[in-house]
Amino acid sequence: MINEITSKNNQKIKYLCELKTSKGRNKYRQFLCEGKKALEMALKVNKVKEVYSLEVLKLPKDINQYIVSEEIMKKISSSVTPEGIVFVSDFIESKTDYGNKIVYLDGVSDPGNMGTIIRTALAFGYDSVFYSKGSVSPYNEKVVAASKGAIFLIPVIESELHVLKLKYQVIVSALEDNSISLKEVKPNNNFVLVLGNESHGVSKETLELADIVTKIPIQNIDSLNVAVAGAILMHDLMEK
Amino acid sequence: MINEITSKNNQKIKYLCELKTSKGRNKYRQFLCEGKKALEMALKVNKVKEVYSLEVLKLPKDINQYIVSEEIMKKISSSVTPEGIVFVSDFIESKTDYGNKIVYLDGVSDPGNMGTIIRTALAFGYDSVFYSKGSVSPYNEKVVAASKGAIFLIPVIESELHVLKLKYQVIVSALEDNSISLKEVKPNNNFVLVLGNESHGVSKETLELADIVTKIPIQNIDSLNVAVAGAILMHDLMEK
Known part of the structure; x- marks a missing residue:
């Protein structure tokens, strides 16, 4: 009507x-x-x-x-x-089967970043995007806008990381001293890629759950934007 | 004082x-x-x-x-x-030596995207960032903010693309039918990577100047965010 x-x-x-x-x-x-x-x-x-x-x-x-x-x-x-x-x-009801490849957002707070990560995850064939309580809501209008409609095509679910630990290899992106270079990462068939907060990175609890801590080698500057780092990691891990 | x-x-x-x-x-x-x-x-x-x-x-x-x-x-x-x-x-005075690896922005209009691309270019060791007249100004406060200080450490210069064509291999990111997959791209020592506008991609004139037109294979959605696509290309081309 x-x-x-x-x-x-x-x-x-x-x-x-x-x-x-x-x-x-x-x-x-x-x-x-x-x-x-x-x-x-x-x-x-x-x-x-x-x-x-x-x-x-x-x-x-x-x-x-x-x-x-x-x-x-x-x-x-x-x-x-x-x-x-x-x-x-x-609101989008989440499936109960989360698939094999997951992206987990540990406190990502910028709506543009979250929306862009959802869009990228869909584009590279990831099965779902999870986020921690401390992250921005995926239904925030700026998240929805930046996702360019991807929010309708990939499940986006709030959950704690330890729930996923049982079934998935936990690959954490962090600039720690013991981080290994992305080139050396060998993902399992089932993995969850964890991306952290824009200022503080991932939490201590998250690092404790990590099977692999990895970083993208960079120069001249401290860090990459989280949606950019996430995209490079998502692309690389899917190609392997 | x-x-x-x-x-x-x-x-x-x-x-x-x-x-x-x-x-x-x-x-x-x-x-x-x-x-x-x-x-x-x-x-x-x-x-x-x-x-x-x-x-x-x-x-x-x-x-x-x-x-x-x-x-x-x-x-x-x-x-x-x-x-x-x-x-x-x-305003930052540009050097006259632009180096070997250049990123060129052909009508990138979102300040967050331009700032993020400047930050990423610096992080992966690119020598300078060029932009077309139709792009947003690099001194726009949102560009400066998103660059996270990178604007001070890498030359950002307005210029037409054909000026660079003489010395640099022109690699254009575009979703054309004849685009080759990123995997197949073999960059020369001197290249310029061209990224286009958020809605319309690169201009027709730019495509005519291209030595290589490439795209990142994706699924489920039409396109990636330009700062995301740019980051994957910048990272990949530098690793080769």
Whole structure:
């Protein structure tokens, strides 16, 4: 059904503004996403609840569509230059089979980094992305935006690392003295690659769980961006 | 010399706010940078003009230091959570010897991406980063922040790609039908790696200058983030 919303005080708009907050997302167990590309990806996996756009879009009949003004679009969009499409998705239920290759985020706090890591993990065929309690929420709108729709196609699950330790070889990226060079890493068939916080790296508890601690050799500067280091590691470990 | 600034209307604060705009930066040929780590790196290469901080810092005597209130720091900082140190640097004069390994940005428009690419290029020992007219300015405060001080340690130069074609093998990252897999790329000793715009990739003119067009094999999604793809390419080409 297609409806039009003309007032910024409409109940639907208030609800969307609630979804822009962590509290609102957890209340409804829903999140906002933007753009044509992400919408296409979410439609493929039946994850679209309702759509808000400037113009009428061709959508499956069971999805409610709301036409809004540019002013309202600006209010509900989190982009500086809105593409003109915002939609609501339910939180994604995680599968119980996590697959063989996992990325674990131990306190990654920048939403752009988390979104980029989710996108990269999907692109290199990883099976799921796990994250610690101290990480940013994957439903944060900046995470969703940076994932470019990947959030709909790869499970993203909160869990503690020790839960995975039983089944998976734990490969930790850290700039420790005893870190071995990436070249020397021999991954098992089942592994979890752990990436740490932007400022503090991985936690002490995580290092204690590590089967391998590795680093990418660099020069001139202390560290790489975590999404960059993660990408090089994900690519390299999948090629081996 | 150490001075204190108490008023938000102080001429110095007005000048710093000018440096937050592209117009102001080009007028003074100076830019703003933030944080202790970046300050250390800029000091090493004598690139610090003056420093604004919440507390007195131990600095070389010829550098003017201004102590400001938290309110003023918030005004001059571009960070949501200011570290409490902002400093002014002159535009960096480029060397005339560009070295053997170059990264070229063809219309990269996201400041976070450009800053991350500059940081990664420095970390993997590239000699300089070039960028096209259509790219974001490297002195944009978000570029400077994402570079984590790398902007002081690697030349970043505006130039057209054809100028480099004479001396360098041109390796272009693009998702073209005739792109060869990264594994098959054999770089010369002198090469320039070209990365394109976030939405449109590299320009047609750039493709015409290419000696090699390459892509990183991916699945499930159309593309990688440009800073991620750039990092994997930079790392791989340097290892070969």
